[in-house]
Amino acid sequence: MNTLMRWIGIAVVIFIAAPLVIVVPMSFSTAASLQFPPPGYSWGYYQQFFSDPSWLRPAWNSIYIATMNTLLTMALVVPATFALVRHKFWGKSFANLMMMMPMAVPHIVMAVGYYSYFGELKLVHSKLGVILAHSCLSVPITFLVLSANLKGFDLTLERAARSLGATPGQVFRHITLPILKPGLAISALFAFIQSFDETVVAIFISGRNAETLPRKMFDSIREEADPVIAVISTLLFAIVFIGLLTPSLIKLVRRMTGSPQPK
Amino acid sequence: MSAYLRLAGVNKTFGSFTALGHIDLEVEKGEFVTFLGPSGSGKTTTLMVIAGFEQATKGEITVADQSLAHLAPQERNIGIVFQNYALFPHKTAAENVYFPLQMRKVGKKEGMKKAEEMLELVGLAGFAHRLPKELSGGQQQRVALARALVFEPDLLLLDEPLGALDKNLREQMQIEIKRIQKRLGVTTIFVTHDQTEAMSMSDRIVVFSNGAIEQAAAPLDIYHRPATRFVADFIGESNLLEATITDAASGKAQSPVLGEVTCGAEGMPPLTDGQAVTLLIRPEHLKLSREPKEGRQNAQMVIETIVNYGDNAVVIGHAGDQQIRVRVPGADVVILKEGDSCHFSWTADAVFVLDK
Numbered sequence: 001m002n003t004l005m006r007w008i009g010i011a012v013v014i015f016i017a018a019p020l021v022i023v024v025p026m027s028f029s030t031a032a033s034l035q036f037p038p039p040g041y042s043w044g045y046y047q048q049f050f051s052d053p054s055w056l057r058p059a060w061n062s063i064y065i066a067t068m069n070t071l072l073t074m075a076l077v078v079p080a081t082f083a084l085v086r087h088k089f090w091g092k093s094f095a096n097l098m099m100m101m102p103m104a105v106p107h108i109v110m111a112v113g114y115y116s117y118f119g120e121l122k123l124v125h126s127k128l129g130v131i132l133a134h135s136c137l138s139v140p141i142t143f144l145v146l147s148a149n150l151k152g153f154d155l156t157l158e159r160a161a162r163s164l165g166a167t168p169g170q171v172f173r174h175i176t177l178p179i180l181k182p183g184l185a186i187s188a189l190f191a192f193i194q195s196f197d198e199t200v201v202a203i204f205i206s207g208r209n210a211e212t213l214p215r216k217m218f219d220s221i222r223e224e225a226d227p228v229i230a231v232i233s234t235l236l237f238a239i240v241f242i243g244l245l246t247p248s249l250i251k252l253v254r255r256m257t258g259s260p261q262p263k
Numbered sequence: 264m265s266a267y268l269r270l271a272g273v274n275k276t277f278g279s280f281t282a283l284g285h286i287d288l289e290v291e292k293g294e295f296v297t298f299l300g301p302s303g304s305g306k307t308t309t310l311m312v313i314a315g316f317e318q319a320t321k322g323e324i325t326v327a328d329q330s331l332a333h334l335a336p337q338e339r340n341i342g343i344v345f346q347n348y349a350l351f352p353h354k355t356a357a358e359n360v361y362f363p364l365q366m367r368k369v370g371k372k373e374g375m376k377k378a379e380e381m382l383e384l385v386g387l388a389g390f391a392h393r394l395p396k397e398l399s400g401g402q403q404q405r406v407a408l409a410r411a412l413v414f415e416p417d418l419l420l421l422d423e424p425l426g427a428l429d430k431n432l433r434e435q436m437q438i439e440i441k442r443i444q445k446r447l448g449v450t451t452i453f454v455t456h457d458q459t460e461a462m463s464m465s466d467r468i469v470v471f472s473n474g475a476i477e478q479a480a481a482p483l484d485i486y487h488r489p490a491t492r493f494v495a496d497f498i499g500e501s502n503l504l505e506a507t508i509t510d511a512a513s514g515k516a517q518s519p520v521l522g523e524v525t526c527g528a529e530g531m532p533p534l535t536d537g538q539a540v541t542l543l544i545r546p547e548h549l550k551l552s553r554e555p556k557e558g559r560q561n562a563q564m565v566i567e568t569i570v571n572y573g574d575n576a577v578v579i580g581h582a583g584d585q586q587i588r589v590r591v592p593g594a595d596v597v598i599l600k601e602g603d604s605c606h607f608s609w610t611a612d613a614v615f616v617l618d619k
Contacts, residue, residue: 159316160349162336164410165366174362178353 018252020237027230034225044140045231055228058216062196065127067213069134069195075188077142084143085150103140110137111204118205125207134195141194142187149183182247189243196236209238266311267292267450268418272330273322275308275474282308284475286322290452290467295444297461300471301497309471310420314454315339326417337366342411342449344421348403350395356382356406364412381409385443401432408440412447419444419451424585425460437464458498462486470494486545488530492617495543500577500588502546503617508538509563514611518542520585521562527611532618541617546577546590548613551599552606559608566603580607 022036025043025126029038049055083089084096103112114133117125123129157179161171199214206215213232226249266289275283285306290296297307311317315323315336324331324593331339342363347597360378361371385405395403404424411419421440425433430551441464444451450557455461461468462482470493471477478490489495489507495503506577511534514526524542534540555561564580564587571593576588578599591599599605 019264154347154349156347156349157351159336160343160345161351161362163314163339163341163343164318164363165337165340165414166362167335167337170366171402174365175351 003105005124014137018049025229026227027234029227029230031227034227034230042086045141045227049228049235052228052233055216055232058211058213059232061127061206061210062213063235066195067128068127068131070191072131072135072192073142074184074188077139077146077191078184081143081146081150085147093210100140102137107137107200113202114201115204125209127210130202130206130210131149131195134198135197136160137201138191142191145187145190149180149187152171153179172234190262193240228251265471267294267327268399268452269325270309271323271324271325273319273324273449274316274319274332275305275312282474283312283319284473286476286561288469288476289477290450292450293448295464295466296443297454297465297468298471299456299458299461299468299497300477301456304471305424305474306456306471309476310422310452310454313418314341314343314420319541322491337514340414340416341420342414342416342420344404344407344411344424346426347506348395348407348424350403350406350410351551352395355392355394356387356398356402356409356616359406360410360413363410367414372397378409378413381413382406384446385409386439392531394405395435400428401436404428406438408443412443412449416449419449419518419531421451421453422458423454424510425455425457433460439536440464462498468498469509470497472497484530487528488615489543489617492541494579495541495617499547500590502544502549502585504542504544504585506540506542508534508536508540511536511538514616516540516542516616520582521560524614526616528613528615530557531616534616543615543617544609544613546588547585549589549607549609551591551595552608555606556608559610561608563606565602566599566601566605569601580605581606 025038026036027035028043029035029043030040030042030044031038080095080099084099085091090138110133114129118124123132153176155239157175158171162168167173192232197207197214198212199218202212202215205206205217206212217229217232223228268287268288268290273283273286276537280441284303286309298309299308308317313331315331326339350356351362354362356606357378360381361374364374364377365371379388381487382391382405385408387402387409390398390402390406395406398406404546406422410541423505424440425436428436432554437460440453443584453461453464465482467479468482468485470477470485472493478485478494480488485494485498489498492503495501498606502519504520505526506516506521507517509517509523514531514534516524516526518524520574521542550556550559552584566578566580568579570577570579574593576591576593576595578591580589585605
């Protein structure tokens with residue numbers, strides 16, 4: 001029974017991980033189009049990606065939009081989460097529902113909505129438009145991660161700090177914020193990835209001026225199946241992987257060098 | 264009056280629910296006072312009102328004749344040890360203890376030195392740079408105590424601090440807390456629902472029930488001269504028997520179970536003839552025998568259960584409808600059997616009378 005479960009588990013992991021295994025070798029391919037297994041290996045497409053402005057511009061667009069999206073989302077979600085987790089007020093469950101709404105509504109519906117609504121506001125084909133739309137889409141996941149963290153936060157810690165002489169502001173700065181830091185970092189990371197990865201809304205409203213990387217990839221695969229796409233996929237995967245692994249790596253290095261824990 | 268902490272007519276209601284009725288209490292400087300009572304009796308609410316986390320609906324609290332009414336928790340200079348210790352998980356033991364000093368603008372170098380001295384006092388020298396999660400429950404408890412004491416608070420409040428510890432550690436910490444409290448002379452309020460803890464640690468016990476103080480007195484007074492039936496029942500084991508006073512002058516009472524009883528314990532309330540009262544006899548003041556004992560008052564019971572504790576045992580029996588508990592030395596218990604009929608006896612000075 002146990003061995004059977006283990007093999008099923010391994011099979012599922014292989015099935016899920018297969019796209020990654022295929023994409024990474026293809027990025028080093030010498031073939032003129034996407035082809036697996038690759039006929040030969042080279043860095044050619046990496047060079048192409050890093051030297052071609054038609055790829056680099058959307059890459060910078062994506063980084064800029066995702067960064068702005070993260071800042072805006074956090075500015076909205078952090079206070080909202082504190083209010084929704086810690087306080088009781090009239091209409092709270094409705095507010096909770098509204099926070100989760102963008103997750104329930106299909107992206108394509110949101111995209112069509114933004115397309116016509118932002119058209120009126122002259123926000124289509126602008127970075128600001130994409131940032132605003134992405135922030136809305138990033139709210140649910142950011143809120144979920146952060147509220148789970150905040151619910152697990154022991155309020156007696158704040159009481160203890162008050163009794164020890166800290167004002168509410170000092171409690172937030174010295175106790176609440178540092179303890180919630182990992183949760184804040186992870187929810188910000190999710191907001192960033194959500195925007196960086198988002199395709200549907202970007203296709204509808206980003207236009208030429210605010211073209212994001214996923215949109216450019218989509219256009220490219222439709223037109224020519226350029227293996228640069230595999231390069232970008234590999235780079236994105238590597239970045240996210242490193243991002244998720246960093247905390248564990250830091251811990252590991254600390255343990256190995258025996259240096260003291262952070263303050 | 265030299266009361267240091269004074270609660271005058273403190274009342275606390277949550278909507279229509281009265282958490283605290285009308286609390287009057289005075290605590291001397293340096294005194295170790297325990298709030299004892301079942302959960303929901305108001306002891307923790309009283310503590311939270313003193314700490315400033317709850318506002319009293321009515322009444323006044325003063326420390327050294329200064330009212331606390333308009334002071335926020337951080338302005339009250341009160342050290343609190345919480346039930347779950349509430350150590351800051353991202354700070355080391357020393358940084359936790361330094362925190363209240365940091366808030367009082369004590370420099371890092373001087374403050375950390377003081378923090379380490381405090382940790383030494385609570386027996387944690389050498390653990391200063393550990394994070395809370397790297398410490399055992401008892402050690403975390405000591406850090407919490409050091410943190411609550413390092414800024415020389417006017418009051419130390421302990422909210423069921425030993426609840427999470429196992430029995431041996433608990434007893435060790437009881438002694439330790441008492442030692443540190445004596446050494447620093449800090450006025451202390453200790454909240455617990457554990458009566459043995461209250462007995463062994465306190466200068467004075469305040470018994471709470473239903474949001475009111477039932478009695479505030481020294482541990483042995485509470486034990487031997489309880490003010491109410493609730494206190495007699497809650498503190499220690501007791502036999503409580505209905506009776507009517509027949510002759511107040513000689514302390515004679517008539518009990519349906521025991522027959523005529525002479526009551527002669529110290530410090531009884533004044534009695535009047537015909538008064539309905541409750542008699543209190545502690546289980547350790549009763550003796551069991553096959554035959555009635557000469558020179559003692561006797562009654563009969565049937566043994567129902569014997570609960571053995573090793574060094575002693577509690578024999579539970581019935582006399583009529585009344586349950587009788589007798590504490591006997593462990594060695595005596597071997598000759599007793601469940602279902603046996605026997606005599607139990609007492610002397611007049613073991614019978615305390617409670618106003619009904």
